[in-house]
Amino acid sequence: MKIDVSQINLAISNLLINSIQAVSERGEVHLFTRASKKNVFIIIKDNGTGISKEHLPKIFDFMFSTKPTGSGLGLSIAKKIISDHHGEITVRSELNRGSTFRIRLPLSPKAN
Secondary structure (H helix, E strand, O other): OOOOHHHHHHHHHHHHHHHHHHOOOOOOEEEEEEEOOOEEEEEEEEOOOOOOOOOHHHOOOOOOOOOOOOOOOHHHHHHHHHHHOOOEEEEEEEOOOEEEEEEEEEOOHHHO
């Protein structure tokens, strides 16, 4: 499978925008990458508002948003792009402590 770099960039951008919007003026957003023999991992971590346990299962749903002006598209688009590349996105979050999004992408279609 050929990776669509512009689509992967869009997915990562959507996650970064989400994290940036969640942090306060002195908040932090970090992006880490690493690779194994079969996968590449992209981790986006923030110390923002976090996501409630109630909302966590819904954040990748199409049109779901807790923001007054949010469209609910960013995270669902990111998940679809990563899924289309045979990868996965997971999230861990704690309210008022921040969130960590982890993307796993196979280096080749046979990596799964």
